[in-house]
Each structure stands twice: as C-alpha cells, then as structure tokens.
Amino acid sequence: MLSYDFMQRALLAALLVGMTAPVVGVYLVQRRLALIGDGLGHVALTGVGLGVLTGSSPVLVALGASVLGAVAIELVRARGRASADIALAVMFYGGIAGGVVLIGLSPEGTPANLNAYLFGAITTTTGTDLWVFGVLSLVVLAVAVGLAPRLFAVSNDEEYARASGMNVLGLNVLLAVLTASTVVISMRIVGLLLISALMILPNAIAQVTATSFRSSVVVAIGVGVVVSTGGTTLSYYADTPSGGTIVLLAIAVFVVATVAAWLRGVVHGRRHHDEREHRHEHGPECGHEAVPHRDHVDYVHDGHRHAAHGAHYDDH
Amino acid sequence: MTGRDLAGGPVVELRHASVGYGDRPVVQDVSLLVRRGEVVAIVGPNGSGKTTVVRGVLGLAPVTAGEVLLFDVPAARFKERWRIGYVPQRHTVVGAVPSTVEEVVASGRLARRHWWAPAGEEDRRVVAQAIDVVGLADRHRAPVSTLSGGQQRRVLIARALASEPEVLVMDEPTAGVDAQNSEALTRTLARLVDDGLTLVVVTHDVAPLAPILTRVVAVADGRVVGDEPADVAMSARSALGVHVYGHPGHDPHHSAAGQDGGPDDPVRSPGSGWLGDPGLRGSRSTT
Numbered sequence: 001m002l003s004y005d006f007m008q009r010a011l012l013a014a015l016l017v018g019m020t021a022p023v024v025g026v027y028l029v030q031r032r033l034a035l036i037g038d039g040l041g042h043v044a045l046t047g048v049g050l051g052v053l054t055g056s057s058p059v060l061v062a063l064g065a066s067v068l069g070a071v072a073i074e075l076v077r078a079r080g081r082a083s084a085d086i087a088l089a090v091m092f093y094g095g096i097a098g099g100v101v102l103i104g105l106s107p108e109g110t111p112a113n114l115n116a117y118l119f120g121a122i123t124t125t126t127g128t129d130l131w132v133f134g135v136l137s138l139v140v141l142a143v144a145v146g147l148a149p150r151l152f153a154v155s156n157d158e159e160y161a162r163a164s165g166m167n168v169l170g171l172n173v174l175l176a177v178l179t180a181s182t183v184v185i186s187m188r189i190v191g192l193l194l195i196s197a198l199m200i201l202p203n204a205i206a207q208v209t210a211t212s213f214r215s216s217v218v219v220a221i222g223v224g225v226v227v228s229t230g231g232t233t234l235s236y237y238a239d240t241p242s243g244g245t246i247v248l249l250a251i252a253v254f255v256v257a258t259v260a261a262w263l264r265g266v267v268h269g270r271r272h273h274d275e276r277e278h279r280h281e282h283g284p285e286c287g288h289e290a291v292p293h294r295d296h297v298d299y300v301h302d303g304h305r306h307a308a309h310g311a312h313y314d315d316h
Numbered sequence: 317m318t319g320r321d322l323a324g325g326p327v328v329e330l331r332h333a334s335v336g337y338g339d340r341p342v343v344q345d346v347s348l349l350v351r352r353g354e355v356v357a358i359v360g361p362n363g364s365g366k367t368t369v370v371r372g373v374l375g376l377a378p379v380t381a382g383e384v385l386l387f388d389v390p391a392a393r394f395k396e397r398w399r400i401g402y403v404p405q406r407h408t409v410v411g412a413v414p415s416t417v418e419e420v421v422a423s424g425r426l427a428r429r430h431w432w433a434p435a436g437e438e439d440r441r442v443v444a445q446a447i448d449v450v451g452l453a454d455r456h457r458a459p460v461s462t463l464s465g466g467q468q469r470r471v472l473i474a475r476a477l478a479s480e481p482e483v484l485v486m487d488e489p490t491a492g493v494d495a496q497n498s499e500a501l502t503r504t505l506a507r508l509v510d511d512g513l514t515l516v517v518v519t520h521d522v523a524p525l526a527p528i529l530t531r532v533v534a535v536a537d538g539r540v541v542g543d544e545p546a547d548v549a550m551s552a553r554s555a556l557g558v559h560v561y562g563h564p565g566h567d568p569h570h571s572a573a574g575q576d577g578g579p580d581d582p583v584r585s586p587g588s589g590w591l592g593d594p595g596l597r598g599s600r601s602t603t
Binding site: 157211 | 374375376395397398400402404411412413414415416419420422423424426427429431432435457458459475479
C-alpha cells in the first residue's frame with residue numbers, strides 16, 4: 001500500500017487532518033457551535049467550484065472562500081439579531097448551491113469529481129496540496145496552541161472574557177478563520193460535507209474519559225490521528241470514499257468508548273462516590289437539581305442521581 | 317495593602333448615566349460614586365435595573381447617556397481591566413468540554429498577560445492562591461462539573477481574584493446559596509476587604525453581607541432611589557424600604573405571599589426581611 005505515491009500523500013494528509021481538526025474543534029464543542037464547521041464546508045464548496053471552473057488551484061480558492069465566509073459568519077453572529085440564524089442558513093445553502101452549479105459549468109465537472117470534494121477520496125491529494133496543507137496545519141496548530149488560554153476563556157465564558165477586557169470579536173473571528181483553514185486541510189481526505197465530523201467526534205470521544213480541558217485535547221488529537229489514518233487505510237482496502245470511512249470509524253470508536261464507560265460505571269457500581277470522593281453533602285440548596293424519588297430525594301450530580309445512604313450516595 | 321480606613325480614591329463612578337439596549341434605557345440618570353475600601357450593596361427587586369447598572373460599569377451593556385468612570389478614567393479609555401474583578405450571576409461554570417478548577421480560575425489571570433505570553437511562575441502562584449482563598453485548594457484538579465453549586469460559585473470568585481483586582485463586582489453571590497455557605501463567603505470577603513479590596517455587590521438580600529457592608533444603594537424602576545450608610549439602611553430608621561417596597565425598614569415577620577419570582581428564583585425561606593421579601597420582588601428579569 002505504501003509503495004503507491006498517492007497513498008503516501010493520502011496518509012500524510014490524513015495525519016495533518018487528524019492533528020489539526022480536533023484542536024480547533026474543541027473550541028467549537030465548548031461553545032456549542034459544532035455545526036459552524038459544517039456551514040464553512042458548504043461555503044468552501046463555492047470556492048472549490050470557482051477554482052475548478054477557472055482552472056486555478058481549487059484548494060487555494062476554497063481557502064479564500066471559506067476564510068471570507070468565516071469572517072462574515074462571525075460578523076453576522078456578533079450583531080446577535082434573531083435574523084442572524086436565517087442569514088447563516090442562506091450563506092450555507094448558497095455555498096453548496098454555488099459550488100454545485102460552478103462545478104457543473106466547468107468541463108471537468110463530472111459527478112465523480114463532485115463526489116470526491118463532498119465525501120473525500122484518497123487518490124486526489126496532489127503534491128502541491130500537501131504543501132498547502134502542511135503550511136496551513138503548522139499555522140493553525142501554532143495559533144490554536146499559542147492562544148489556547150484565551151480561546152479557552154472566550155469559549156468558556158464569553159461575557160466574562162469581554163468584562164475582563166479581552167478582544168472577544170477578534171478572538172471569535174480568529175477561531176472562525178482557524179475553522180475555515182481546517183476545513184480546507186480536510187477537504188481532500190474527509191470531504192466538505194463530513195469535515196466537521198472530524199472536528200467534533202474526536203472531542204466527543206475524549207470527553208468520555210477526560211477530566212480536564214488539556215487532557216481532553218490531548219486525547220482528541222490521538223483519536224483524530226488514529227481514525228483519520230486508520231480510515232484512510234481502510235478505504236484503500238475496501239475501496240470506499242475515505243471521508244465516509246473515517247467518519248464511520250470515528251463513530252464506531254465513540255460508541256465503543258461510551259459503552260465501555262457505561263459498563264465500567266455498572267461494574268464499579270452503585271457507590272462510586274464514597275465520602276472521600278464526595279466531600280459535598282447534598283441538601284435543598286446545594287445547587288444540584290433535586291428529584292423526589294419515592295420516600296426520599298435524589299440529587300442530580302454529574303449526569304446521574306444521588307441518594308443519601310449512610311456515609312455514601314447511591315446512584316438511582 | 318491599604319486598609320479600608322484609608323478609603324478615598326474613586327474606584328467606580330457613574331455620572332447621570334443611562335444604560336440600556338437599543339432605544340430602551342433600563343436605568344436612567346444614575347449617579348453613584350464608589351470609593352476605595354467601600355463595601356457597597358446595590359439592592360432592589362428583580363427588574364429594577366440593579367444588574368444593568370453594573371453591566372454598564374463593566375462594558376457589558378451600552379451606556380447611552382452620561383458617563384462611566386473607572387479609577388477616574390472614562391470607561392471607554394480604561395485599559396487596565398485587571399483592576400476590576402467580575403463575578404457573574406451564574407449557577408454553574410460547566411462548559412461542554414470538561415475543565416478543572418485550575419483551568420477555569422487561570423482564565424481570570426489572562427487580563428494580566430500579553431496575548432502570546434505563556435503563564436509564568438507568578439501567574440501560577442496567584443492562581444493557586446486565589447483557589448486557596450476560596451477554600452478549594454484540595455479540589456484544584458477536580459473537574460468543575462463534579463463540584464456543588466456553592467463550590468462552583470466559589471470557582472467564579474477565585475477566577476475574578478486571579479487578576480489581583482482592586483475592586484470586585486459581584487452579581488447575586490448569595491442567591492441560591494444556603495446560610496452556612498453564605499456565612500463562609502462573607503468571612504472570605506471580609507478578609508479580602510481587610511486587605512484593601514473594594515466591593516460592589518448586586519443583591520436582593522443584604523442580610524448575609526451585613527457584617528462587612530458600609531453602604532446600601534437602592535434601585536427601583538431603573539433609578540437610584542436611596543443611598544444610605546449600611547448601619548442606617550439596616551435599622552428601623554431606614555428610608556430605603558419605603559422607596560423600594562413601599563413599607564419601612566427591616567420586617568422579619570412580613571410573610572411571603574406564596575409568589576414565585578420565576579425559574580431563576582433562589583430557594584428562600586419566607587419572611588427573611590424586606591430586602592429579601594420574595595412577595596415583593598418583580599417578575600421581570602434583570603438579566
């Protein structure tokens with residue numbers, strides 16, 4: 001497999017995607033903006049279409065289109081009107097529609113070509129693409145890691161960030177541009193319709209076990225690299241579109257991790273919080289939601305219900 | 317540090333300020349001067365605009381008329397934001413991604429750091445100290461989602477302290493916190509005030525803060541309707557109760573007439589006094 005040049009390029013591109021997508025995606029997850037990546041993928045398709053039609057590099061034109069789209073999205077969101085939702089929807093539809101029409105107009109615009117852009121294909125990454133992806137990944141990783149404390153602060157509590165004098169709009173635009181760049185890095189291997197899956201799923205998997213933001217990001221990068229290179233390899237042997245294969249693999253890992261965590265909870269059983277771990281006594285005003293349960297009151301704690309039983313809490 | 321008896325310099329000042337959104341000012345013509353070392357409670361029923369006053373001060377709501385000065389500098393030109401610590405009214409600090417107490421508190425330190433500067437030894441020391449002050453030192457690596465509501469509130473206070481502010485602006489720090497935790501919070505705040513911190517606290521219930529308060533400012537219908545030294549405000553002579561609620565002074569026997577302030581309304585025992593009287597709080601939200 002590795003003797004083929006296209007496969008070497010595909011795996012390298014997959015490695016870059018696997019590293020960068022989760023690092024940017026974690027902030028989208030934190031802000032509950034998971035679908036913005038999807039929208040930017042739609043907008044990027046118009047850039048791809050433009051590139052295909054004019055015969056220039058689709059990757060670079062897509063980069064321009066999605067960065068412009070990202071800035072526009074943040075500016076619309078910053079206005080905070082109810083109409084922002086509609087405005088974003090219009091941009092996203094427009095992106096896909098424009099892309100499909102432009103690709104259709106071009107002589108090279110075959111359905112197979114369009115499919116490759118939408119769902120990823122291992123044979124399409126060129127040497128030039130790799131250089132672009134490599135430089136973009138370096139920049140995205142440097143910014144996302146270097147400004148991690150600020151991106152975390154603004155994603156965690158935007159209002160507090162504003163009150164403490166941070167440039168919230170600037171950071172939001174920056175995050176959108178990072179997202180747009182990641183969309184472009186992912187477009188050959190994962191495809192524009194499935195891009196946000198690789199930003200979101202590794203983080204969802206990491207959250208199953210992580211207890212801190214830092215460990216969550218580290219685990220997500222590991223998962224991202226494994227599923228993107230693993231999925232690319234699988235797609236070579238199974239002769240399937242790489243994007244779809246990668247995403248299905250990621251979903252499989254997510255399901256296994258979730259079930260494993262659930263099983264572990266069942267085995268470790270009904271008193272995972274004894275008095276050492278659980279320094280907090282539930283009461284009417286402890287802040288945990290109280291749920292009447294037959295003859296006693298349960299308190300919702302970290303996703304499950306606690307009922308006092310002697311010195312510990314049972315899960316109900 | 318300067319003690320509270322050295323009070324004097326202006327910290328927060330509003331001059332005939334109106335604060336609001338669009339063409340609807342929520343508070344109008346508010347003038348208020350908070351000096352260094354003061355502990356000021358801003359009280360009033362829900363919907364009175366007390367939260368909007370501090371949002372205007374913090375730059376979270378637009379000031380549509382008049383002026384806001386921070387440390388004698390017009391708010392728009394004030395760059396030293398770390399001098400002001402903000403504790404928002406929140407019941408939780410849990411984001412969608414797990415984060416530890418330390419990580420959340422450290423974000424309060426960023427106001428002191430340049431964009432690309434990594435956290436230095438001093439930053440880490442101050443963050444650890446802020447966590448220690450609120451009594452969460454043994455939980456500093458804990459995910460905030462595993463903390464109780466009261467503990468999460470303390471995380472937000474530590475985050476504000478991490479910038480080593482000169483004034484702390486708190487929105488309803490005791491709402492939904494039981495009596496025991498309120499007392500612990502007041503003891504913590506008392507220590508900080510002794511070290512020279514100025515406090516501005518938006519609250520509907522001054523009782524827990526009584527030991528440290530120096531002044532009570534009452535807001536009703538978007539205007540300042542009373543401003544009294546704390547000892548007067550909490551005595552039977554106080555005029556604030558009349559202004560705000562239409563009946564005088566502290567009335568521990570006034571019953572809660574079974575009304576509910578809405579989903580954000582903290583669980584409270586009935587008849588806890590005029591400033592906390594649930595029966596007289598409005599139904600509009602302040603946020």
